[in-house]
Amino acid sequence: MINFDFLPSRQIAFYLIRLFLARSAAVLVLLVLVLMALDLLGESGKILKVAGNGEGELWRYVSLRVPLLIQKFLPFAVLLGALITFTGLSQHSEVVAMKASGLSAHQILAPLILASLVIAGLAFAFNERVAVRAARTVNAWTDNDYEPMRESRDLLSNVWIKVDQDFVRARLVSGSGAALTLRNVTIYERSGPTLDRVVDAERAVQDGGRWRLENVKSYDANMNLVRQQKQTFGLAGVTPDRFTLAKVEPDEHDFVSLRGSIAELESAGRPTDEARSGLWHKLSGPLSVVLMPLLAALAAFGLARSGKMLLRAGAGMGLGFAYFVIDNLSLALGNVGAYPAVLAAFAPFFLFLLIGESLLIRSEE
Structure with missing residues (x-):
């Protein structure tokens, strides 16, 4: 039975x-x-x-x-x-x-x-x-x-964005909104397909409508000249969400925060x-x-x-x-x-x- x-x-x-x-x-x-x-x-x-x-x-x-x-x-x-x-x-x-x-x-x-x-x-x-x-x-x-770094809840890595014809790479992005901080930033300034200048900054923080770049080393491709500065300014008009929304990795977000990121992507008109x-x-x-x-x-x-x-x-x-x-x-x-x-x-x-x-x-x- x-x-x-x-x-x-x-x-x-x-x-x-x-x-x-x-x-x-x-x-x-x-x-x-x-x-x-x-x-x-x-x-x-x-x-x-x-x-x-x-x-x-x-x-x-x-x-x-x-x-x-x-x-x-x-x-x-x-x-x-x-x-x-x-x-x-x-x-x-x-x-x-x-x-x-x-x-x-x-x-x-x-x-x-x-x-x-x-x-x-x-x-x-x-x-x-x-x-x-x-x-x-x-x-x-x-x-x-594998350089020393602090853990952060709002941490992104290897973020690329395009500003007009220039490319910007931030190896580490931490924080959000006005407290957003970029570390190991590289800016590739171009005129059409030609590379004019490469700017490397140890750190970048917001300063009004632009970014303050600290410990800067720049290479001028036209003059074949390397210049070092304590600080300079750049990336005018670039908002923090350009970096936080440029790279949304599902594996790096929990379910709730990923839903929030999707809503932000939608409001910004991104895929x-x-x-x-x-x-x-x-x-x-x-x-x-x-x-x-x-x-x-x-x-x-x-x-x-x-x-x-x-x-x-x-x-x-x-x-x-x-x-x-x-x-x-x-x-x-x-x-x-x-x-x-x-x-x-x-x-x-x-x-x-x-x-x-x-x-x-x-x-x-």
Whole structure:
């Protein structure tokens, strides 16, 4: 007789959840350790090259990069953890025993889906509270060539704007409104396609309707002359929002602040496609964790002695990786405005939800 309860056995549910969480956590730790070691090998030379940087800065870099690796590879870890769990259950005929007791494939899968929902909620909170701040800080630090810098909530890095024919680059932008400060500013003054002068300033602050440039070094291309000044003035008529709206990176903003930035972009008449896609992907990204047990379930149902265990596990892994490929493609199309941002963020999720559910129903038959 078939049991139609969603969770017919508390003992089985806790057993499956414990296996799933333990294996997913082990895979995530292994992935993060390996990837962090490789990343640190590539960046440690650049960090230590800066005078004054030492072991403390290496650990600071690790503390900033680890949250980003967790954010990116958590769905992969859940996929692999689910595959390992299902493969082990199938090899030991535990799935056969569960089905013989009257449990359906959906009832076997239900505890893992519930656990994945909890993981998705925690992942969203982690991304909003930890990963966003880490991304903003490490990107600014990297763009500043690992020079010492203070952390700031309103911090942007490597911002470019165009003023008439001139280009302006600010390596660090901090603050907002009248308190906005630019650091390591370079102004490329041009006459048509010809470069006339390059002005480098250590710091720039607002002074009336212009900007006061401090510790300035300028190179005149026509006279081949370098000149140094304590301070000068420039960028007349350039408002602070030109810098704050020039670069809106969704990964560096939490959900609420990104919505505010989108409203500011709209009021300034600037494109918002990339920001909107990133906004909705903040929801669909963590939610993708819920899909992973469903896509990996292909490895669970079938007899281990049939000889197709490896094939079914490979198919489950292939489905999971196909989702990430389609998700990235969809997000890229949304960034350029090829189709609506909500569709770009959620279409892959619902597509693979239907695919996984179809395969699960077939296994029931």
